[in-house]
Amino acid sequence: GQNIDQPTEMTATEGAIVQINCTYQTSGFNGLFWYQQHAGEAPTFLSYNVLDGLEEKGRFSSFLSRSKGYSYLLLKELQMKDSASYLCAVRDVLNDYKLSFGAGTTVTVRA
């Protein structure tokens, strides 16, 4: 299985930048996903990384280092609506059917 660790909570100011780290251990890495989940709602897909490097999508970027078992999600120009839980999830090549999720990082954006 996978061990996925991410911080429990982070707080930042509107307009600032926040970086959410995720470390994982897996026997056969086959992709890392970031999801956003607003309170009481279902998770929605944000980004996918399978090769090392940075993937940028507007205000959100995700980075992956496979050798370090490490990823981060970078949120720029924070807006109040970015207050949510951010979930890191890993897919294993030995069982492509499953995604294993971390416990999530709750980001609170303050005015």
Add this chain to the structure above:
Amino acid sequence: SQTIHQWPATLVQPVGSPLSLECTVEGTSNPNLYWYRQAAGRGLQLLFYSVGIGQISSEVPQNLSASRPQDRQFILSSKKLLLSDSGFYLCAWRAGTGFSGANVLTFGAGSRLTVL
């Protein structure tokens, strides 16, 4: 386009009562289907997944069962609910194409179950 429907959205059930949550997917064929549970303040726990009709894989021993009577229908059931079954249940789907790029997992709106 593909859509996923899940119901009921909210339910309150007494301990020992049965449970049935239903999920259907539209606009795709032979999807992989999943049931996850999210307890308050905790991460998503995979309960069951299915790669085809009648094929169910269980991830954790528990009081729940799943069935897939049709290609795009996935049902989560219990004969007798426990207090510990309370949580937010999420159905999800993805294309059944195996090792193929992002192949994003898409979630339904969720069913919030409170067992009293």
